[in-house]
Amino acid sequence: MRKKELKLVVTFHTTADAMAMEQACGEKKVPGRLIPVPRSISAGCGLAWCAPLDARENILEVMKEKAIEEEALHECMV
Amino acid sequence: MIYLDNAATTLHKPEAVKRAVLEAMDTLGNAGRGASEPALGASRMIYQARELLAEFFHAENANCIVFTANSTESLNIAIKGLFSEGDHVITTVLEHNSVLRPLYECRGQGCGLTILGCDEKGNISYEELEAAVREDTKAVVCTHASNLTGNMIDLKRVGEITRRKGLLFVVDASQTAGVYPIDVQKLGIDVLCFTGHKSLLGPQGTGGMYVRPGVRIRPLLSGGSGVDTYNKAHPSVMPTALEAGTLNGHGIAGFKAAVEYITETGMDTIRDRELALMRRFYEGVRQIPSVAVYGDFDTDHRSPIVSLNIGEYDSSEVSDELNVSYGIVTRPGAHCAPLMHQALGTVGQGAVRFSFSHYNTEEEVDSAIKAIKELTE
16 A cells, blocks of 8 residues: 555535536646545545645635635545 | 427437547546546536536536436426425416426425416416515426427516515526526526427436525435435535436536537527528418417517417327328427417317427428428318
């Protein structure tokens, strides 16, 4: 298995929001990718945006600009 | 074959639609179910389709767009999910059974229902509509265009009334989406129901609805959502709230390609073409002795439909003769529009409906006129 690193993980209420996030980050060249929600955060399925910790400000900016509502923001080993 | 049954479903689809469905079947997984490339590919495509439709109907954002199998499903979700015992709803005789039957069910469960009549040309009165509003009225549910006569309801006028009276406005755009621009925000529409396979030129089994932010609809279905698995209740956040189960990703890929085609071709270009074909046909048949044409042709602000009868002939007989002897495809019978037929006095006879696509040609229209002439001789 790949060695885990501490990452920023954003969860969403719906898959549509996760897709909006991927699109917005792609447009703004904000790093990260969609991953299955880690079990340490929630056992309930779904997609999360996983990014380096130092991208937090850029990510929050993109979410504000595109009115994407997060379910929660986590820092966890992924 | 000359296909003139485009109000039932458009037979000729853009090549890009077929290609998109095939490509989707080769590549796409289940949207919202995991983060593998096939699953993400499906999620991305569906999200793009949501955005495209939001733009197409001038919705506030992509989450206002819900995918369903067709208008009937959208209308059932809207009508059964919005109204409760004690609510009064106004509708019209122009409606299809996909509006009427869910409303009759609501009436059976204690809702009040007023069905507005029409004049001899098949048009409603907006003054009557306003006068039908009561203290307990919750909504107006109406079609944008009759699937029998092609007559349109002026959504701007109805929207002004519903806004002024604080009512919900639910619209069935089955016969107009893709042909007439619909700006849900400008028109004050709360729920817009559309199907993908008619004038939107997509595959059958695709459709959807726009739901204005803040409008709460009780879901018709609950089940798999791809999120929040251990919650006993289906998620209440839109659009997931109204999309239980795997979406028709392959179909939606085709639907998306169809909307892109319409945008590229130009809705005005498509509509002008269809209305010109409709007008050519109407002018060709209206003066044939014993032909009765239904609907209001004083205006070209209508859906490209011409319904007619020949003398006292059963519409099924005429349609069958057109099919067998001339290879012309039309739709006879009642068209799931019982109240419109009652209003026109055609319950027993039905009507033969000719409906046009921009893919039809003048030659096809002229052949249909010639066939009608021969059948009346």
